[in-house]
Amino acid sequence: MKSTNWVVLELSSTQLIDLHKSPHIAVVLNITTDHLDWHRDRDEYVNSKTQIVKYQKDNDFAVLAYDYKDSRKFSKLTRGEVFYFSNSKKVNGAYVNNGRILLEIRNKKIEIGRVENLLLRGRHNWENVCAAVCASYLAGASINSIKQTVFSFKGLEHRLELVGEVGGVKFYNDSFSTNPQTTIAAIKSFSEPITLILGGSDKGLNYDEMAKEITKSTVLNSIIIGDISKKIKKSLQKSGYKQNITELGYPKTKKIIEEAVKVTPKGGIVLLSPAAASFDMFKDYKDRGNQFKEAVKSLR
Incomplete structure (x- = not known):
């Protein structure tokens, strides 16, 4: 592995709870209630998730789910630059409007394509796609490669x-x-x-x-x-x-x-x-x- 390689990790609450370092780009999806057989209560579960942005620096990025209050609150906990994604609301980041997936960031507005052309079912996957579009653009991916990936991705095993x-x-x-x-x-x-x-x-x-x-x-x-x-x-x-x-x-x-x-x-x-x-x-x-x-x- 080279220093120029990107490492993408999915981190659970049980991994984050004692983490004291945050990633350069942190993506926070909808926070549900889960793992209450492991955590004391929901507050501990949600607080453990905040570690993903809490130690970010000024040159880092937080990409947050705008449609959910718990996820939006993470904006107050990071020193990094904040972007959002939404399945229906215009935000600074990526969102869906009239069936179009749009990336609006740093004075640029780019149409990625239409949700009807996605191979993934479900409105929740609009959010996942918008999160991926925003994060990959911030990581330096080209618009063409983002479009190609978004509309050819068939999903993962055991997920719909x-x-x-x-x-x-x-x-x-x-x-x-x-x-x-x-x-x-x-x-x-x-x-x-x-x-x-x-x-x-x-x-x-x-x-x-x-x-x-x-x-x-x-x-x-x-x-x-x-x-x-x-x-x-x-x-x-x-x-x-x-x-x-x-x-x-x-x-x-x-x-x-x-x-x-x-x-x-x-x-x-x-x-x-x-x-x-x-x-x-x-x-x-x-x-x-x-x-x-x-x-x-x-x-x-």
Whole structure:
């Protein structure tokens, strides 16, 4: 590795909590509530995240999610130059306006392209793209290389990954979703009827907000598995969810898929977006996602 090479790190709260050095370019996405099985409370969780900007110098950059109050607050904690990204508001940085991805920075306004041409589903991915556009431009990437990358990127494994289509039903693997907010983002990415596979081990999180969003969404079937089955079911019932709820306990993945196929209409979606950790039934989220993909392939 040379001194001119860029190193890109994704840092969790458990890595940041005792960090006393901040990166040259820090990107802060939407801060949800997570890892309460590890942190004392949400305040400690959020405070640990602030380390990513707290030790920046005057010549550093902070790229912050403007649409979320907790992320915007980081602007007061850094000595670096602050830029924002937004899925709907005009900001100093990158944003979406009338379906266009725009970079407005240092007296320049550059159109990157249209959101309809992205290969990624979901409005939350507009934010991710805007964050990447802004950070890569600050790092010195050319506009042409930014455009080429943005519109050819198909996403990462286990993150709203299209596994395939069988019998007119599409199967999506979002096993990386280990908290309610990421599942909310996933279900908002679809207008088709959804069979949602939820559940796993408990991280001390609250599922009431997620249940309300599920109730308002196109989720027609909720298949619940694992340690927090009863917790999720209680939240769904409390929210007034009137659609089908199936509790399967701790089944083999093949059994989950068989149940999903039974209840999902043609033209619908089977979405694995668990909103929970995987350790009650699987080695990790990758194992969970890989077993899901293998079970779908066995249908063909």
